[in-house]
Amino acid sequence: MAVRSALPTLAVLAAVLSVGCSASDRGPDVAAVADRFQSALESRDGEAACAQLSEQTASELEQQEQRPCEEAIVALELPAGGEVASTSVYVTSASAVVDEGGTLFLDEAADGWEISAAGCRPTAPDLPYDCELED
Amino acid sequence: MRTFLRHNSLSIVFLGLFLAALMLQAFAGLADFNEDQDRHASPHMTLGRYLVSSEFGTAVLENWQSEYLQFTLFILLTVWFVQRGSPESKPVGKAGRESDSDQQVGPHATPRSPRWAKADGLRRRIYENSLLLVMGTIWLGSWFAQSIAGASQYNAERLDHSQAPVSWLDYLGRPDFWEKTLQNWQSEFLAVGSMAILAVYLRQRGSPESKPVGAPHEATGTES
Numbered sequence A: 001m002a003v004r005s006a007l008p009t010l011a012v013l014a015a016v017l018s019v020g021c022s023a024s025d026r027g028p029d030v031a032a033v034a035d036r037f038q039s040a041l042e043s044r045d046g047e048a049a050c051a052q053l054s055e056q057t058a059s060e061l062e063q064q065e066q067r068p069c070e071e072a073i074v075a076l077e078l079p080a081g082g083e084v085a086s087t088s089v090y091v092t093s094a095s096a097v098v099d100e101g102g103t104l105f106l107d108e109a110a111d112g113w114e115i116s117a118a119g120c121r122p123t124a125p126d127l128p129y130d131c132e133l134e135d
Numbered sequence B: 001m002r003t004f005l006r007h008n009s010l011s012i013v014f015l016g017l018f019l020a021a022l023m024l025q026a027f028a029g030l031a032d033f034n035e036d037q038d039r040h041a042s043p044h045m046t047l048g049r050y051l052v053s054s055e056f057g058t059a060v061l062e063n064w065q066s067e068y069l070q071f072t073l074f075i076l077l078t079v080w081f082v083q084r085g086s087p088e089s090k091p092v093g094k095a096g097r098e099s100d101s102d103q104q105v106g107p108h109a110t111p112r113s114p115r116w117a118k119a120d121g122l123r124r125r126i127y128e129n130s131l132l133l134v135m136g137t138i139w140l141g142s143w144f145a146q147s148i149a150g151a152s153q154y155n156a157e158r159l160d161h162s163q164a165p166v167s168w169l170d171y172l173g174r175p176d177f178w179e180k181t182l183q184n185w186q187s188e189f190l191a192v193g194s195m196a197i198l199a200v201y202l203r204q205r206g207s208p209e210s211k212p213v214g215a216p217h218e219a220t221g222t223e224s
Helices: A007-025 A027-042 A046-051 A055-065 A069-075 B002-007 B009-039 B047-051 B054-080 B121-128 B130-160 B168-172 B175-201
Strands: A084-090 A093-098 A102-109 A112-121 A130-134
Touching: A027 A046, A027 A084, A027 A093, A027 A102, A027 A112, A046 A069, A055 A069, A055 A112, A055 A130, A084 B130, A093 B130, A102 A130, B002 B009, B009 B047, B009 B054, B047 B054, B054 B130, B054 B175, B121 B130, B130 B168, B130 B175, B168 B175
Parallel strands: none
Antiparallel strands: A084 A093, A093 A102, A102 A112, A112 A130
């Protein structure tokens, strides 16, 4: 039976630890997008808020509300303002919990993080959040 | 150099096979991941990023931990458990840790025995179990790493479905962790068990994993 070296094991352990590090490094980027979105909603700047949404989410909103994203997002009356209390980042997905503003879910796109769901609140343990806006 | 290659050909061939398979797995895994990204209209991941992702980490480590568990258990259980007629087993009457004389340790060590086999106390105790200790440590280390990478991959899927992420401790009690673990364990146990019993009746001429072709079925622990 072949003798196997411990070196590959250590290499992958290092890679796993670096995943943890890179995940925490990306937290501020997620928080910045969440902050811009919440600030835009607070100042009722629909264009700035829609710029933080994923193309799919913005398109879904426009179809649902039958008007441009900039108008529809303001009319939704999503929780606005507030501070980002915490972020979670895993692979190409993230969430940001906003004080008194519910939770935002984000996806990593080619040029940064985009919001895929907003105004989300927990329903029951292990069930998806109930979101006012999602793709 | 040629002597070195001739003396170590088994380890070198397996190292080469391992690296080739790992590299091909990385390319296939990345292509599969990016196919899924296409389905979600998401950007492709680069190879460098994929290699340090929890997707690749889980796929690699869930198999590693089960392989090292297999060897750890095989080393440990063959001390006490026997299979009559199997070249993987000791003779039936030899079950147990065996005498110092049988094991050539302490005063029974030969001039060519390893230094720690001649020693007394803790050093000998460690050396007597060193194969089990190292294989067991690699098993636990890779299982632990699998749990970290698995929790990250699991949480990415939860976030995709607008669910809250779970802690690492919470993940350890989740079906996802145990399904990934046990699907590999069962296959290892099956492979080792079937090897132990099939080698009683079947032969591979020239392989030390087999009894000599003409050895009787009831001959136990015989190698060519």
